[in-house]
Amino acid sequence: MTQDQLKRKVAEASLEYIKGYSVLGIGTGSTVNHLIDCLADIKHDIEATVSSSVNSTERLKKLGIPVLDLNEVGTLDIYLDGADEINPHKQLIKGGGAALTREKIIAAASRKFICIADDSKCVDVLGKFPLPVEVIPMARSYVARELVKLGGQPVYREHCVTDNGGHILDVHNLSIVDPIALEKAINNIVGVITCGIFAMRPADMVLLATADGVRKID
Numbered sequence: 001m002t003q004d005q006l007k008r009k010v011a012e013a014s015l016e017y018i019k020g021y022s023v024l025g026i027g028t029g030s031t032v033n034h035l036i037d038c039l040a041d042i043k044h045d046i047e048a049t050v051s052s053s054v055n056s057t058e059r060l061k062k063l064g065i066p067v068l069d070l071n072e073v074g075t076l077d078i079y080l081d082g083a084d085e086i087n088p089h090k091q092l093i094k095g096g097g098a099a100l101t102r103e104k105i106i107a108a109a110s111r112k113f114i115c116i117a118d119d120s121k122c123v124d125v126l127g128k129f130p131l132p133v134e135v136i137p138m139a140r141s142y143v144a145r146e147l148v149k150l151g152g153q154p155v156y157r158e159h160c161v162t163d164n165g166g167h168i169l170d171v172h173n174l175s176i177v178d179p180i181a182l183e184k185a186i187n188n189i190v191g192v193i194t195c196g197i198f199a200m201r202p203a204d205m206v207l208l209a210t211a212d213g214v215r216k217i218d
C-alpha cells in the first residue's frame with residue numbers, strides 16, 4: 001500500500017470518531033485533504049467547521065461545507081489534523097505545510113485533538129523532520145542566530161509566506177529529548193510566532209494507518 005493510500009485509509013477511519021459532533025476543527029495537509037474529501041458524503045451532518053488554513057478553507061467551501069471564524073465558535077469539541085512526526089507521548093512536529101500557527105491555535109482551543117497519520121510518521125525522538133518555526137519576517141536572521149545557539153541549523157524556506165504573512169525557518173539537526181522545554185525556549189525567542197513542536201498541547205488520540213489496518217493510540 002502506498003503512503004497516499006494509507007493517508008486515505010486513516011482519513012476514512014476517522015469518520016467514526018466525529019459522529020455526533022456538528023462543528024469540527026479541520027487541519028491542513030495531504031492527509032486532511034483526504035478527510036475533507038470524505039466529509040463530502042456526510043456534509044449534511046456537519047453544521048460548520050473551523051479551518052487551519054486558506055487551503056483547507058477553500059476545499060471545504062468548494063464542497064459546500066460552511067467555515068466559521070474561531071472567534072465566532074469559541075471552544076471546539078473536536079479537532080482533526082495530520083502530523084510530520086509523532087512520538088510515543090503523542091507529542092508532534094507539525095508545519096511541513098506552513099500551517100503550524102493556526103493549527104496550534106485550533107488545537108489549543110479544542111477539547112479533543114485527534115491526529116491522523118500513516119505509520120511512517122512515528123519516531124522515538126522528535127527531530128529527524130526539520131522543525132518548522134514561523135517568524136515575523138524582519139526577525140528572520142536574528143531568530144536564526146538564536147536557533148543556532150540552541151544547537152539547530154535553521155534553513156530559510158524560500159518563497160514561502162504563511163497565511164499570517166510569516167516566514168518559515170526549518171531547523172535541522174535537533175534531537176528533541178525534552179519537547180516541552182524546547183517548545184517553550186523557541187517560543188520565547190523574540191520574533192518567533194510559534195514553533196512546530198506540539199508538546200505543551202499534544203494530541204489526545206492518534207489514529208495510525210499501517211499495512212495491517214488502522215491502529216488507535218489513546
Ligand SMILES: O=C[C@H](O)[C@H](O)[C@H](O)COP(=O)(O)O
Pocket residue numbers: 027028029030031032081082083084093094095096097098099100103
Ligand atoms: O503545516 C502542515 C501541517 O502541520 C500538516 O498537518 C503536516 O505537515 C502533515 O501533512 P501531511 O498530512 O501532508 O503529511
